[in-house]
Amino acid sequence: MALRADDLIDRRRLRRKLTFWRVVAIGIIALGVIALSTWFYGDDFGGSTVDHIAKVKIEGTITEDEELIKRLETIRLSSKVKGVILSIDSPGGTTVGGESIYEEVRKLAADKPVVAEVGTLAASAGYMIASAADHIVARKTSIVGSIGVLIQYPDVSGLMDKLGVKLEEVKSSPLKAAPSPFKPTNDDERAMVRKLILDSYN
Structure with missing residues (x-):
């Protein structure tokens, strides 16, 4: 059965309305995602939009870590971060890795209060990084210290x-x-x- 001209016009109007509401729905979802991102990460994506204390974990073997360096820099530049807690649990690592993080923590400590919180262990490069903070807090059983350089090689x-x-x-x-x-x-x-x-x- 052939469609009448009125039916065709009605269908076109319906399609236009559906397209309009789809665009509106997508826009609302996009705005919601942006709003949530801003709330959780802040305007500089370095933390919350409210004043807060940032916490950074440094665990395991320490190597050159560009991502961590960038995160510390972002925290330093954020006006919302009022202080920093470094949670350290590391036996140490490479000399360059420890030095690069140490230097970035020193820059951070020049602008904001920094406290190093030691878990089980902060030795060698881990202790070097902790020493860059304003204060070091450790438990009675935490092992802290022992900065040194070691080269090992086999003899076959x-x-x-x-x-x-x-x-x-x-x-x-x-x-x-x-x-x-x-x-x-x-x-x-x-x-x-x-x-x-x-x-x-x-």
Whole structure:
């Protein structure tokens, strides 16, 4: 049965109304998402829209962490963050990783009060970062301290002798590629490694 002209007009009007209300619904949902994001993250996405204390967790092995550095910078620049708690539970990590986070915490502490809260352990690079705060709070059983630099390497030269394997090498200088796991470390090589350790430590 053929549709009348009036029916076609009514259907077109209905489609237009449905399209209009779909657009309105999508707009309301989008505004709701933006409002919730602003409420939870603030205008700078660094925290709540109200004044608050920020808490940052630093756990496990510490390495170079650009995401953490950026988060600390965002917290430092946020006008809503009035203080910071660093929750640290770490045995340490790399020298560069610890140093980069330490420096960012020092910048943060220059602008806002920073307290380091130690869990079970804050040693080596973990303690270095904690020392950048204004205060360190720890439990009686927490292990805090022991900043040091360590280099470990195996010596498989005895195993190579048993297997009848010899290492041939040509070097541009006597200390190139030292220490090597394929031969015992001599006094000059050990002194060079110790100097590197002390340079990093000091």
